[in-house]
Amino acid sequence: MKIGILISGRGSNMTAIIEAVRDQRIPDAEVSVVISDKKNALGLEKASERGIETIVVARKNRTREEHDAEIVNELEKRGVELVCLAGYMRLLSKDFVRAFPEKIINIHPSLLPSFPGLDAQRQAIDYGVRISGCTVHFVDEHLDHGAIILQKSVEVTNEDTSATLSAKILEHEHTLYVEALRKIVGGKCQIIGRRVVFEN
């Protein structure tokens, strides 16, 4: 299965996915391309170093629809079948979502539906939760809203700041994202209502 990864920043989840594919922890997969909407995203160099083609598709004051159409075109040209968002900081348009039905995945650093949107770890600290975590989910056109594939909980202590909580969650993000992709690539999955069910 050909995977395309979208980034906007350092791409730490991108790196985790590339290395898991390389090491066959996600078998029968290949990372075909990494696309960034920011030309100076730190993840671009990390992808190149690992032998992955990289493209920058800048926003250039275009509408979301125009920008997304170019990204979809680049993905389709390369036969990408599964799109992974890894710190990609733009909401996808309906047309993008419809171009890859149930084939776009994201990870978010909270236990959704708590704390969608930016700075989820800061939101969790400010709310005073004792448990937060991360969520791998399918992407729809609403923010951090699609059907949930996997979640992992993380304890929040009184000593935690937004930074320490982010670091704790990030460790789990890498393993959770890889585990979700292994399931998605390796088996058939169905979304029943909002529930993601894997067939053996």
Add this chain to the structure above:
Amino acid sequence: MKIGILISGRGSNMTAIIEAVRDQRIPDAEVSVVISDKKNALGLEKASERGIETIVVARKNRTREEHDAEIVNELEKRGVELVCLAGYMRLLSKDFVRAFPEKIINIHPSLLPSFPGLDAQRQAIDYGVRISGCTVHFVDEHLDHGAIILQKSVEVTNEDTSATLSAKILEHEHTLYVEALRKIVGGKCQIIGRRVVFEN
């Protein structure tokens, strides 16, 4: 510390608290009264059987404020210092909350702020989360909103229904509520922002 418990139904968390106080798992505490807003709440008999005074304060088409004033009066007459909601199905008025500042506690069967309100377990199943749980929190005048004392996570499987998830969470509710009360009764606690911090 004198505890008053408010119920509307079977009062399973009420029973857990009464027995934990009796067995000294919550030391230096006494359950002084159980108050129900429904005359046929099953918990009333369970409280009586365990030697606790019970009162019914029915709503009788009164405003929330009038109804709450009578409950507050009954609690104050008995010198209650800590109010525990245990399946009490009515939002408290501002005046009730102000009569017991930072001394009213509730348990909710979700990881707040996800799924506040009625049927939290059904909401969790319908949303398709992989992790839910329960939350012990201070009560303010907003629904399931006050500062969080403790949370416990519970895994949701594909086989879970609202009923099985409720049963799994309920087990943890009893131990979590008792643990929270032991901390509240046994030590000084401060709410800093929304964060509940216990001094040793």
